[in-house]
Structure formats: C-alpha cells, structure tokens
Amino acid sequence: MHESPTSPAETPLPLTFSGSGAEYFRIWIVNLLLTVATLGIYSAWAKTRRLRYFYRNTQLAGAAFDFRGDPKAILRGRVLAVALLAAYHYAFGFSLKAGVVTVALLLAGLPFMMRSALRFRLANTVYRGLPFGFAGGIKEAYLVYLLPVAIFVLPGALVALMPGRPIAGSVFLLYLCWPLMHGAMKAYQHKHLMAGDQHAAFALGTADLAKPYVRAFLFGLGLLVLIGAAFALAVILPRGHGWKNAAAFLPAIIGLVIGYVFLLLSGPYIMVHMNNLAWSATSFPGVRITCAMRVWPYLRLQTVNVLLTLLTFGLYRPFAVVRTWKYRVAHVSIEAPDGFEQAVLAARRRPVAAAGDGVADFLGVDLSW
Template identity: 55%
Template sequence: MSIAPDVVSAAAPPAAAPPVVPAAAEPAPAAAAPAPQVHVPLFTGSGKEYFRIWVINLLLTLATLGLYSAWAKVRRLQYFDRNTQLAGACFDFRGDPKAVLRGRILAFVLLVAYQYAFGFSLQVGVAVMAFVMLAMPYLLRGALRFRLSNTQYRGLWLGFGGGVGAAYLAYLPPLAVFLLPTVLLALYPEQPALAGAPFLLLLAWPLMHGRARNYQQRHLLFGDQHSRYELSAWRFYRPYLIAGLSLFGAVIAIGMAAAFGIALLEKKSLGAAAATFLPMALGIVIAYISYLMAGPYMQARIGNLAWSNTSFPGVRIRSTLPAKGFMLLQTKNAVLTLLTLGLYRPFAVVAVHRFRLRHLQVEFDEGFEQAMARAAQGRRNAAGDGASDALGIDLSW
C-alpha cells in the first residue's frame, strides 16, 4: 500500500535554516608612517661673549709664550659646543688641556725637524722625513679620535672608529705630494726638475681629498651607532675644477697687471719704484680676491657633498650651505678684520659658525627620542675610547 507523497511531506520535520555567516570585516587601513622630524641646530652665543674669551686667550697665550694655547683651545671648543643646541639640548667638550699641550709640543718638534733636518746631514734629513711620513697618519687619526671622543650630547659620547691601516691609505698619498720634493731635492740636487715630479700627483688631489674625507665621514660614532657615507671620491673633481678655473683667471689678471707695470716702466711715465710696486699691489689684491672666491666656494660645495651623504641608522644629515652667501660672508669678515686690525676676528668666527648651523638639518625617521634611545643601547666609555690617543693636535675640519 503506497503512502501519498503529501503525507510523507507533512510528517517530515522541517528543513533547518542555513546558518548565517557574518560578513568578513574590512581590514583597517594601515596607519600612516610618522613624518620624519627635522631639527636645525641653533647657536645661542654671541660675538660679544666670544670676544671676551678670545681676548683673554690671546693675552694669556702671548704671556706664556704659547703654552696657554692648549687651554685656549679647550675653552674655545667648550664655548662653541655648549652654545650649540640640537632639539633643545647642548653639546659639550671635555678634553684635557694637558693632552692638547703634549700634542702641540710634538707637532712643534716635528715642524722644526722638518725645517732643519737636512742642515745636519743627508742621512738625518731622510730619516726625519721618513719618520714624519710614518707618524703623521697616526697622529691625524689620533686628532680625530681625541676631538670626537671628548664630545658628548645628551650624555652620549661621539667617537671615531677608523682603523690605523685605513688612516695610512687615506693620508699617505697627500703627505707624499708635499714631503717627497724636499727629499728628492736633497738626494739629487743636480736634478731640480726631479723634485717637481711629485707635484704631478696634484692632478689626483681631488681624489686624494675625497678618499681622506671618506675615511673621516665613514667612521663617525654616536653612542653605539656607526655612520654611513655614500659618496664617490670622484665627485670632488667638479668643485675643484670650478675653483681652479677661477684661480686660473686670477693668474691671467695678475699677468696682465704685471705687463701693464712693465709697459709703464718702459714709457717712463711713472718712476721705477711706482711702476714696480703697482703691478705687485694689483697682483696681491687680485690673488686675495680670488682666494676669497675659491676658498669659501670649495668649503661650501665639499661640505655640502660630504655631510649630505653622511647618515646614521634612522638619522640623515642635510647641508645646504649656499656658496654665494658664504663667499659674501667671508668677504665681509675679511674686510672688517683688516679694517679693525684683527679685532673683528672673534665676531667673524661666530658669524661663520652660526651661518653654517643655519643651513644644516638633522632628520629623524622615527622621531628624535627613538633615535636617542637606539644610540644609548650600547653606551661607550669615552675615557677608555680616548685614553689611547692622548695627543690632541688642533686640526680643524
């Protein structure tokens, strides 16, 4: 007996409703990366304050026949560091003046030996030149370590980690350019042209300068953070070429001035003394003006190249020093220093320092405090870092 389909349908339990599947939540938008924090260093000192320090340093240095110059250097560095602020905190310098004095005495001994060594004998002269060439790269490295390892910021010490071998590779070639001609002239006095051969290496001087600057910038330390430097030494050729062309123009102008004086002398329109003095005076003025053009230009362009390619983990440096503005500033400083018989010098130093800082930016990718915390993870002992380099030779860079 068959069962009707509608009876079966009535008796069967109702079908379960399909489960409700909640709609997938849309992913939250990723948080935007924080914008880098940019800080510009600030100098809080003044020319009037530094003038008082400069005068006292000068008088005491003269009164002590130069011995106080080591303490004067430390006072100068402390004044500028302690008045240089970055993100509201100041730098500080803690160098020992006695270490600076020892370094300067050694530098004076080497200079005297370099000047008079060949007056004793050929063998003594060659030995002294060899010693100077072997000692200078080590001393230059020590000067960098002394200056930086005695500088601190927010309780963290700066430092320099370049090796001795790399120092010799960086500094020996330029030293050879200046020292080898003296040695060759002493060894072969009958062939003076041979002594000029090392000066052909001046064609590679921009490359030598670039390699030396590479050594300096690549091994900077802040806390336990090591610097990075990404700039080819060949990039130094362009500023040198432009500065060289300007100096070449000055040489031509000096030659024209000399020819003008000779012409006046031949025509006897002026006295012999006046005709001789005039081209010399014009030549000196033109040479000094050329220096004021080429020197600041080189400092601005090479400084911008070097510092804008130097960075630390999460920290970038930008230098935008304008060459034209820097040349005008240095020209003004030179004129006022001459007119005041040197008394404007401390004001000029402050003006240059403030101008440099105004065109320097430090960029922190993750924020200033995060960068400080990262640098503080492995605090170095500055006393131990600088103890092996007790010589503090004053080499400004």
C-alpha cells in the same frame, strides 16, 4: 579629505647657536694674552675653552653639545707635533742622515697622528651625555693621509738630497691629484663617524667629493679664455694717442683682475659644495643630515669678515669666527622620520675597551689651532 599636517617627527630639526661675538671676544682676548705670556703653552687650554664655548652654545632639539677634552692631553700632542716639525726644518742642516730619518718619522707618524686627532676630538664631543667617536682603521688612515703628507714633506727633502735636479720639483705634480686626495680624506672622516655605538652611513665616493674641484677647474678654464681674449683685444684694437703704452699694460691688468676673482671664488665655492655633499651624504640609523650652505652668501660673509679684521688690526677676528660658525650651523638640519628621541635613545655608550679611546686620550693630538 584634508591632507594631514606634517608630524613633529617629520619636521627637520635645525641646529642653533646662542653665542655672540662680544661674549667670545672676552674669551678670545684672555686666551691670546695667556698664550703669549706662556710662550704658547696655554694654547691647549685656550683651544679647550674655545671649543667648549662653541659646543655648549650649539643646540639641537633643546640640548647642547659639549667638549670634554683634557688640555694636558692636547698639550702633549702639540709638543710632539712641534718637535717633529722643528726637526724637519733643521735636520738637513745638521746632517743628511738626520734629515732622512726625520722625513721617515714624519711619513710614518703624521697619518697616525691625524687619525688620533679625529679620535680625540670626536671621543670628547658629547651630546646628551653620549660621546661621538671615530672608527676609522690605521691601515686606511695611511692609505688616505700618506700621499698628502708626502706632498708636504718631500719637496724640502728632495731639494736637500738632490739640489738642482729636476726630480726635486717634479713632486709638485702630485698636487694635480689633490682633488682626489681631499675627497678621500673627507670620505674617510665621514664614513667612520659614530654616535655612541651607532655607525654612520656614507653614500658618496671619493670621485663624487672631488666634483667641486672639477667645476672650479672648468670655471678657471673659462676665465683663461677671457684672459686670452683680453690679450687678443689689446693687439687688434687701433692704437692712437697714448694707446700703445696703455695697451701694453691692459692685458696684464685684466688678467690680474680675472685671476684674483677666480682665487676669491674658488676657495669658498669648493668648501661650501664639499661640505654640503659630505654632510648631506652622512646619516645614522633613523637620522638624516642635510647641509645647504650657499656660495654667494658665504662669500659675502667672509669678505666682510676679512675687511673688518684688517681694518681693526685683528680685533674683529672673534666676531668673524662667531659669524662664520653661526652661518654654518644655521644651514644644517636633522631629519628623523621615526622620531628624533627614539633615534637618540637607540644609541648606547660604547664600552671603553671596544672603543680604544685610551690611546687617543693620551696623545690628544689636535693639529688645528
């Protein structure tokens, strides 16, 4: 008796990208020139054009995604964000009271704005006419984002309030909690995703998402051992003609090389594994997502991108962005055991009143550029 072949419903559906670097270069150069000519005002329209190009060239099961955000809403959000950051930069120079008020506004406003950014982006991302959404609550947003925001705004404020005191520098100890903070933000983003009226399920916790940081830390610890061995080697080995002077620099050179290798590897390693974990743990009713990027190919890709961007004085940047997007899309696939069409048809458009997207559309806060 022969085994039945895999049915189409069980075959993973890949995401594909049909754009090219040359096409996007034309969009990018116009966006750049108009943004400079308008002193940054056009950046909101530039972002909308960029997202539409990438989304409309990304296909799943023969249908493309789309972005329908209003550039004017994005501009309003950016003006608000830039005003707050400018106030933070200059407020303490104006007066101590103004600085404290500005820091309080940032602590109170940025978590709300970051949640609004997620709501705006997803509410305006569409597939087959069905908008995505974000159902994360405000209270949880403050629990997740307040500490990262505090790390950003408190050092400067404490230096201005208590110059020369050790407590001003102690706030940097909060960075030790960054793996858990990053994991909490990822979990918050993924477990509240929506496709129409379908809520996502998310199978991981904050500690699970922080594991790539732990592995990177252990890897860095191993490199520190190698650096220590290099120092010991420089002391123990005999010093002949000119060796004494060379040995003084050898540990530093080896340490710099090893430290550079660690910095080069840790960023892509953490990004790849956190994305793989987060997306592979995200599912919708009848739909499972798999993300399977690999560290070394991604590192090679980014190394080439950086080198060519530097060699071309930045002109290779749009090609690098396309190559990165294409790589990430190519390593995401969708499984629908009961059929993808049935899963899509089961999702319905959310009522506007229930979705509450009016505030998100008004603010249009998009903190990325």
